Amino acid sequence: xxxxxxxxxxxxxxxxxxxxxxxxxxxxxxxxxxxxxxxxxxxxxxxxxxxxxxxxxxxxxxxxxxxxxxxxxxxxxxxxxxxxxxxxxxxxxxxxxxxxxxxxxxxxxxxxxxxxxxxxxxxxxxxxxxxxxxxxxxxxxxxxxxxxxxxxxxxxxxxxxxxxxxxxxxxxxxxxxxxxxxxxxxxxxxxxxxxxxxxxxxxxxxxxxxxxxxxxxxxxxxxxxxxxxxxxxxxxxxxxxxxxxxxxxxxxxxxxxxxxxxxxxxxxxx
Amino acid sequence: xxxxxxxxxxxxxxxxxxxxxxxxxxxxxxxxxxxxxxxxxxxxxxxxxxxxxxxxxxxxxxxxxxxxxxxxxxxxxxxxxxxxxxxxxxxxxxxxxxxxxxxxxxxxxxxxxxxxxxxxxxxxxxxxxxxxxxxxxxxxxxxxxxxxxxxxxxxxxxxxxxxxxxxxxxxxxxxxxxxxxxxxxxxxxxxxxxxxxxxxxxxxxxxxxxxxxxxxxxxxxxxxxxxxxxxxxxxxxxxxxxxxxxxxxxxxxxxxxxxxxxxxxxxxxxxx
Numbered sequence: 001x002x003x004x005x006x007x008x009x010x011x012x013x014x015x016x017x018x019x020x021x022x023x024x025x026x027x028x029x030x031x032x033x034x035x036x037x038x039x040x041x042x043x044x045x046x047x048x049x050x051x052x053x054x055x056x057x058x059x060x061x062x063x064x065x066x067x068x069x070x071x072x073x074x075x076x077x078x079x080x081x082x083x084x085x086x087x088x089x090x091x092x093x094x095x096x097x098x099x100x101x102x103x104x105x106x107x108x109x110x111x112x113x114x115x116x117x118x119x120x121x122x123x124x125x126x127x128x129x130x131x132x133x134x135x136x137x138x139x140x141x142x143x144x145x146x147x148x149x150x151x152x153x154x155x156x157x158x159x160x161x162x163x164x165x166x167x168x169x170x171x172x173x174x175x176x177x178x179x180x181x182x183x184x185x186x187x188x189x190x191x192x193x194x195x196x197x198x199x200x201x202x203x204x205x206x207x208x209x210x211x212x213x214x215x216x217x218x219x220x221x222x223x224x225x226x227x228x229x230x231x232x233x234x235x236x237x238x239x240x241x242x243x244x245x246x247x248x249x250x251x252x253x254x255x256x257x258x259x260x261x262x263x264x265x266x267x268x269x270x
Numbered sequence: 271x272x273x274x275x276x277x278x279x280x281x282x283x284x285x286x287x288x289x290x291x292x293x294x295x296x297x298x299x300x301x302x303x304x305x306x307x308x309x310x311x312x313x314x315x316x317x318x319x320x321x322x323x324x325x326x327x328x329x330x331x332x333x334x335x336x337x338x339x340x341x342x343x344x345x346x347x348x349x350x351x352x353x354x355x356x357x358x359x360x361x362x363x364x365x366x367x368x369x370x371x372x373x374x375x376x377x378x379x380x381x382x383x384x385x386x387x388x389x390x391x392x393x394x395x396x397x398x399x400x401x402x403x404x405x406x407x408x409x410x411x412x413x414x415x416x417x418x419x420x421x422x423x424x425x426x427x428x429x430x431x432x433x434x435x436x437x438x439x440x441x442x443x444x445x446x447x448x449x450x451x452x453x454x455x456x457x458x459x460x461x462x463x464x465x466x467x468x469x470x471x472x473x474x475x476x477x478x479x480x481x482x483x484x485x486x487x488x489x490x491x492x493x494x495x496x497x498x499x500x501x502x503x504x505x506x507x508x509x510x511x512x513x514x515x516x517x518x519x520x521x522x523x524x525x526x527x528x529x530x531x532x533x534x535x536x537x538x539x540x541x542x
Contacts, residue, residue, distance in 0.1 A: 014541075051389050054539035077391040087382030091296045100289045104390045128296070144386065 002065040004029045004152050004184035005050060010059035011208075012045050019045040021208035023059070027186055027201075032178050034199030035188040038266055042208040043188040044084055047156050050186075051081055064152055077105065080150035082158060086141035090130025094121055094140055097129050098147060105148035112147070118173065119143040134161035142170065146177075153177070155187040159194055167191075171198050196258040206266045282392055286400040290374075299373050300408070303366070307412055308419055310362060314354055315423035322346050322427065347431040348424055352440040355420045359413060360447040360503030364454065364482075364496070367409050368475030371455045374401045374408075375462035375531075376471060384466075385540055394535045401459070402528070406452060413448045417441050443503075450499045453520035454478065456527025463534050492516045495523040 005027035012020040020042040027033045037043045048054045050061055052068040061068065066075050088097045098112045116122050119139040124132060129140060138161040145153060158174070159167045175198065177183040189195050195202060196216070204212045256264075271279075294300050320326055344350035378384040387397055417437075424432070461471040482496035491497040491510060498516045 048539075048541070053385060053388055054541060055537075073391040073393065075391075076389060079389070081389050083385050083389070085382060087386060089293055089381060089383060091298075092293065096292060096295065100292060101386075101390075103285045103289050104392050106285070 001028065003027055003062070004031075004064055005033075005154075005186055006062040007046075007050065008060050010046060010049055010061065011057050012042075012049060012054060013057050018208055020049070020056075020205075023205060023208075023210045025203065025210070026213075027184060029184050030178055030182040031200040032174060032185040032187070032198055034195035034202040035186060035205065036190075036192065036195055036202055036262055037188070037205035039190075041205045041266075043205060044156055046205065047081075047083060047154055047186075047188060050154055051079070051083065052076075053083065077148065078151045079154060080145035080148065080152070081154040081156075082141045082145045083154075083156050086134075086137040086161065088129035088132075088137060088140050088144075091128060093126050093128055094132070094136075094143075095125045097140060098143060101144045101147050107148045111149075115143045115147045118146060120169070135163055135166050138162055139166070151183060153183060153185045153187075155185065157189055158187055159189060159191055167194065174198060192259045192262055202258070204262060204265050211265055279393070279396070283396050283400065286392060286396045287403050290397075290400045290404045293377075294404070294408075303370065303408070303412055304415055307366075307415055310358055311355065311416060311419040311423055314351070314358065315427060318346065318351055318354075318423075318429070319427055345431075346429075348429045348433065349431060349436060351424050351427075351429055352420060352436060355416060356440050356443055356447070357503050359416055359444045360451070360499055361479075363409070363413065363444075363448055364451040364499050365475060365479060366412070367405070367448075367451050367455050368458045368471070368478075370408055370412075371401075371405050371458045372462050372468055372471045372475065374405050375459045376466075376468040379463075379466040380468060388535075388540055395532045398459070398528070398532050398535050402456070405455065409448060409452065410445075413444050414441075416444060447499060447503055450502055450520055453524040454495050454499070456524045456531060458527075460527050460531045460534065463531055464538075493519055495520055 003026045005025050007023060007025040010020055010023040010025075011018070023042065023046050025033075025046075035043055035046070045054065049056045049059075050063065052061075052072065063075050064078055068075055088094075089100070092100075094116065095112060098115065101107075102109070102112050113122075116125055119142055121136065121139055121143055124136055129137065132140065138158075142155075142158060145155065153174070158170060162170060171194065174185050174187070178185055178200075187195070187199070199216060201213065201215050203210055204214075344353060378387060388394060420440075421437070458471050458475055461474045462468070465471065478496040481494065482500050485491050485494040485497040486500045489510070491501055492513050492515065498512050498520055501510065501512050501516070
């Protein structure tokens with residue numbers, strides 16, 4: 001299989017700081033891959049290495065089957081991205097900012113209006129980017145990433161700054177792109193709930209090492225399971241369970257959620 | 271490289287240059303630069319007017335003294351006025367061009383947009399070349415702007431001795447000094463991209479003025495890039511003329527700065 005993202009043995013040091021020690025990724029075409037990690041775990045550094053913004057000290061990267069070294073322009077023409085914070089030229093309008101992206105990716109003239117519609121930016125089309133709210137700046141950055149209809153989206157915290165309705169919209173948009181157009185989405189996020197709802201597969205990076213890759217279904221099957229007992233008399237529940245003689249009103253297995261799983265894997269409280 | 275590849279690269283460069291111009295739209299810095307140049311010519315005109323009216327100069331105290339100092343030894347006619355315009359365009363231009371280059375290169379870091387550029391399917395070197403093209407055209411327009419301004423101010427003052435050949439001759443000299451200044455600005459671009467912002471390259475540009483002044487009166491002046499502009503304009507006073515070697519030094523300075531800037535943009539990590 002040709003993976004949308006294939007990275008092997010990625011490592012990056014900044015002086016004495018080992019930002020990424022070893023990350024191996026195999027992201028399948030058309031899937032949504034959630035990349036989780038605490039602050040400083042190496043998520044953004046990994047994304048920068050994937051995009052060729054920084055050079056790894058070790059390891060190789062292939063996007064959509066090709067290496068940036070072999071065909072940088074060809075590969076990047078098929079990749080859309082949002083790296084760390086949303087950024088735009090503040091003196092230019094939303095439309096003009098997108099026009100720059102359009103010209104440099106040689107996209108058709110209609111692409112700007114189309115992507116503004118997708119991200120609900122039409123009402124702000126002629127507003128300067130410097131006067132946009134944080135949420136709309138994020139929408140503009142997402143629009144920039146989507147404008148040239150990429151096959152692979154690499155998004156660093158795509159929900160940053162969006163209000164709850166915006167998060168739901170973007171979630172729907174990414175799901176649709178993956179399901180209907182086969183776009184692969186690789187997204188990092190600190191919003192565990194967001195990743196849990198959207199990602200088909202989750203990779204957990206901790207202290208520069210990818211400690212686990214897990215399918216959403218696998219997560220539900222394979223993680224620790226607790227038994228939640230509902231009883232009329234909570235004080236007597238312990239005794240009753242010990243004696244196994246009390247009538248229970250409900251007994252249901254509760255799967256560990258992603259948050260608990262993540263915290264257990266990365267050494268936090270669960 | 272095949273012809274088709276070269277043509278494609280040329281088309282891409284055109285697109286990048288067009289977007290670099292688009293980035294300047296509604297930018298206050300652009301209008302400010304033209305206003306400042308206009309203000310400088312207006313001040314020269316004011317000083318000339320004061321120098322032409324000594325009684326007025328006396329009543330104005332310090333300003334009058336400054337005006338007399340500015341035009342000391344200069345004839346109070348078109349030749350003297352245009353000579354001052356040329357000197358201002360040469361020395362002021364060198365520092366002003368540095369500001370332009372710092373703005374064009376540094377803003378991508380200040381506004382956080384550099385990372386957006388570097389992940390586009392465009393050879394990174396083209397962004398560097400396009401920014402130099404924009405800086406050159408901006409500075410050329412700014413320099414050209416001096417001519418109609420000077421004409422209007424000189425005519426308003428009623429200066430004697432207007433000569434079209436003198437006027438266009440000064441225009442030509444401003445163009446040449448602009449080219450000489452442009453040769454030194456690639457190092458400013460390098461410092462802007464290497465330090466990712468405005469402050470260090472602005473500090474460097476100011477430091478080069480100190481260097482220009484320091485070496486301007488020594489035998490080294492024809493070999494120090496920043497002093498050569500001063501020698502050409504005559505701002506360094508009576509001293510050596512720039513030699514053929516001086517122009518080679520300037521060309522080498524530009525190529526060194528350009529090469530290092532290209533290398534930085536294509537190879538250095540971007541952790542913005």
